[in-house]
Amino acid sequence: MSTQEIQQLIDFISQSGLDEVNIETTDLKISVKRYGIGAPAVAPAATPGAVAPMPAAPAPVAPAPQSTAPATPAPTPAAASNYVTIKSPMIGTFYRSSNPETPSFVEVGDNVSEGKVVCIIEAMKLFNEIESEVSGRIVKVLVENATPVEYDQPLFLVEPI
Template sequence: MTTQDIQQLIDFISQSGLDEVNIETNDLKISVKRYGSGAPAATASVPAPVASAAVPAAQTQPVAPTAVSAPTPVAAPKADTSNYVTIKSPMIGTFYRSSNPETPAFIEVGDTISEGKVVCIIEAMKLFNEIESEVSGRIVKVLVENATPVEYDQPLFLVEPI
């Protein structure tokens, strides 16, 4: 299933009014959920490639929904945040603060960053994407826990501009 196929599936589900759809085949598992009136969020996991040909969409059957707990949102800071800039997620995926568990986080609260500095990694469909800062400043707050799912445009960091 290509990225375009997944996007078409998300568009179809958003127009259908469904809140949750789970699709599972031998080589692909997709779970699409819509929270409130926002755009749907999709997560997909693909195990190792299978030697057989891809299963056509007409042969896939919906799987009964299973109980999946939604990620717990981190509480917003109580201080005045009007002068802070928010670094947001450019994609859906899993948020990581470092390149691997043995290395320190790219940035910590209090660190000064410059434009173009890598602040985190977001894994999407087994690809690890380095997210760079678009602003220079001091990190005030990390808004997401390490190794948790994030949605498109979800706030990740608060930065006090320099």
């Protein structure tokens, strides 16, 4: 799949209102997810394949989400523009606490300072503490506990102090 075909797929998804599209053929596996307002992440994982029939398939589903999508995210860009995103520095499994019996490192509304541990990401049986790079207040947790995360995936929104 060429870079131009990938860009066309991303453009199609951003215009359709879909938040996630997975395409898998014998030669290609691609997953495109939108976080927040149209910041798609693309993960190609194989050799070239045909893309033209694939975007046509999700098109009938697009009208329903499209009608609700503009109304919901419209206030979000203005509000989220002053937030800082804490992103995953690695691929792994996201955990909000050190074990199931202990409380989460941070909750929505908690104040964090630079260097405070906000979560753990397990990668290859190693538990890596992820520290805040900014001082502020946790506004939103963007990932569910014990779910896989990708490199550079947004984890938390922080309102800087």
